[in-house]
Amino acid sequence: MPELDKTYSPAEVEARIYQRWLDDKCFEADPARVSDKRPAYSIVIPPPNVTGVLHMGHVLNNTIQDILARRARMMGKEVLWLPGTDHAGLATQNVVEKTLKKEGRIKHRDDLGREGLIAKIWEWKDKHGDIIIEQLKRLGASCDWSRQRFTFDDDYNRCVMSVFVDLYKKGLIYRGKRMVNWCPSSLTALSDEEVVMKPQNAVMYHFKVQVVEEPDTWLTIATTRPEVIPGDTAIAVNPKDERYAHLIGKHVRRPLPVENQALLPIVGDEHVDFTFGTGVLKVTPAHDKADFEIAQRHSLPVIDVMHPNGVLNELAGQDLGGMERFAARKRAAELLAEIGSLVKEEPYQNNLGYSERADVPIESRLSEQWFLKYPSVKESQDVVAKGEMKFHPDRWAKVYDHWLSGIQDWCISRQLWWGHRIPVWTKTIMGTHAEVNQLCIELVFDTEKQTSEQEIDSIGISINGTRFDDAAVMPYLDKDESNEIKEFTIQVCTANSRYEANLNKNGFTQDPDVLDTWFSSWLWPFATMGWTGDKEKDSLNPTLKAFYPTTDLVTGPDIIFFWVARMIMAGFEWMGELPFKNVYFTGIIRDKQGRKMSKSLGNSPDPLDLIARYSADALRFGIMRGAPLGQDVLFDEKNVELGRNFCTKLWNAARFRQMQGGSSETEINPALLSSDDKWILLRLNTAISEVTTALEDYRFSDAAAALYRFFWSEYCDWYIEASKAVLQGGDEKRKANTLAVIDFVLGHTLRLFHPFLPFITEELWNGMGFNADMPGDQGGRSIMTAPWPKPLDADELAHFGILPEDEKTANDKYETVVLGRGLKSTFNINKKVRFVLKPVQELPAHEIEVIRILLNAEPLDIAPDFSPTRGTPSALTPLGTIYLPLDGLIDVEAERARVGKEVAKAEAELEKVTSKLADENFTSKVPQKVLDEHQQRKTDWEEKLAKLREMLTALG
């Protein structure tokens, strides 16, 4: 076996090992291998944006998924971790458009046109779309890359279309003129979830208007948006408001535009809060959601005074028309002042909706959009409420439930080009009913080939807003047989290419809008597995059969509504069951100061840079150690450094083992086990249990901490040091046995670490020859498939002759060493020095040698009758009193001070426990167990105090 390099070279190792895993197809899932004995484990990646680059959030999220996937493999499961990317409509279109503009290739997207721009974006995708995928590989992600999906792949597109048609036919999708959140920068509608409220320093403008019927009465109105006054169509007051109720039905003159001061009615509406402002509300139906509702209740006209891009239009009048909305606001206030209407303006703090992505204030805007009534809401709500699907941490279940209880229809259309185009064609014709009937029949049946039932099923038609459940029988349902010529608007929804051709031929035009990106991502868990929507085909799909529903989903809580909730609904709606059994919500990565990581703050480190400087393993371990369940992660590069240091420690510990020579992994002879051997085997047992349960509970940082503690503080600091007593001795049999224990522990440790540190563990697993005796598919080829460690069971412990109290034997020894080292340090001794131990009972020679080595004592004398010189530093240990004889170097005063401190401490502790035990209130009420504990404690302190006082006396 070649010797391990003196220093570990992660860059070389990580690249080589990852390539080997790929070449050996280690990550590829095969549904045919799934059986009762080999259950499936699956997880779908939250698809990153194709234009994205790896950030710390991805590192956290994907490291967790990789840990889950790798452990599942080691547990003998058939694992599918399905990767892919998201086309991310708005974000991607923005990126490409911006780049083209920057390069001076276009001024506006219209320069390219729809087809041209889409072609450019595909070019971009082909060139840059896999950047993030390659970065995930650097991190060590064990995804089945052969199944990589993209939400805009042809197959995926078919899923989106078929789902749309299905929902259309179910009557859940409709087109409607509604108030929507409009982004004047991106020029598209947004869903409620894409709007974030931000506090604003605004100005409240108060202006007065005269009641036409009562010239002496003036009303003052407060508004933050004077620029939309030209769009006012009424004034509203609360009918219960005594100040104004009598004015209802009368009129005021609208101040703007100056050339068109229209008369506005005063209406009574309960919505008006008469405690707010002046209690008089101006109603601007085209630019405010609540106002629009008032307008509907009172049949008020709607005047839209703004272009989609936020510039006021001609209806705003000659002064404001053509002005940008914020400039127009200032101008409107000036105009009010000029005509003497402005009463006052004062600073005012309010909350304003912003487009999450473009970061500009959104406009409430009346427009025609496609909406979806959410499907399978009840099932989705119940499955989490009843705990059939678990959220970790579970408090997110409440958030989820709350959102589902109050959801509004989802605005799914976007005025973009990059996305799944809405599969709806419309045509308006003048004709008789019979002619419309005939046209519809031709649309459905008039194709060259015979129309199958399935195809008829793939089309939905509505005429003049009335939707028909079954397109095939639709024409016959309508009994209107008059020959009157009317206008008919025919809307056809289909994803069938034969119909599409037919529609185009017949002069139908397709809706220009595309679907919200999330309308494709909500199908991710099954659309990525080759789902078609055809029940028969899907039931024969081995991937779906084996891996759906998936086991775990790992994502951020920020997309619980955008993505998680909707995926659950989609799962129920099309697969008839939940899409995943567990959802793990990661924390949000923040910097050391607790600020969210952002590009503008520049506080987000580049993971690739961290990998280059510290290794992927180090990054993974560092971030997992600092990521407690349910809390945000305060990222500090120190953690990555700690990860790197840990990997180095692991490497060196392995090198130490290798330098001892001997054949690897021989049988352990129970008769030759020392107390140290038994101790480390027991500690290993504890570590295995702790790590296993922590991972079962998704407590990754606890698992990492347990591993760190075990390997560094227990195995390296104590066991390896203690084992040097044997390894540097002359007993070859004992030496071989110690090496066998070391190999046993190392082999288990590497496996425990593998999910966290995939690269270095693989390198050492093979480099140290741990793979040698394993079957090929169980660790022989790769540690990836080595079995997950189990603690020694009762039989095995019995076989090794290990009893629980064996831990104490070694612990007593180590405590003795710590106390001895303390003496050395107190007296500033940093060379080998003589120690004397006055033991309470006889000690085996081997134990003495271990203590000697750990203490770096030269020599360690065991002297039951030792009588120290006056002032000799000493310490009470579980094994007896240990002395540090310092001939001629004794500082009696220093030693007295030191022992005096200990006496004081013992006295204080004794006092505490004694007074407790003297309190009848205490002794009469506490359980026996607690009482015994306290009594024992009292005895211990008494003994210790007595001995310490003796020592003090001995000092004179």
Added chain:
RNA sequence: GCGGCGUUAGCUCAGUGGUAGAGCGGCUGCUUUACACGCAGUUGGUCGGGAGUUCGAAUCUCUCACGCCGCACCA
């Protein structure tokens, strides 16, 4: 405004009724042949404030304060 989470050593966090802990940092010493990305030692906390329950509270209850995150939102 409603809801959630948090407040423990300088920093990041464990600890959920019975002797306050870890890692990092700080300080001191150490070229001990696996490792200075290391070893050894050591410093450091009236557990956010107050009240209550209890023999006993970091832990349970109430209350206040502060911080973060959702949701709602009125011109």
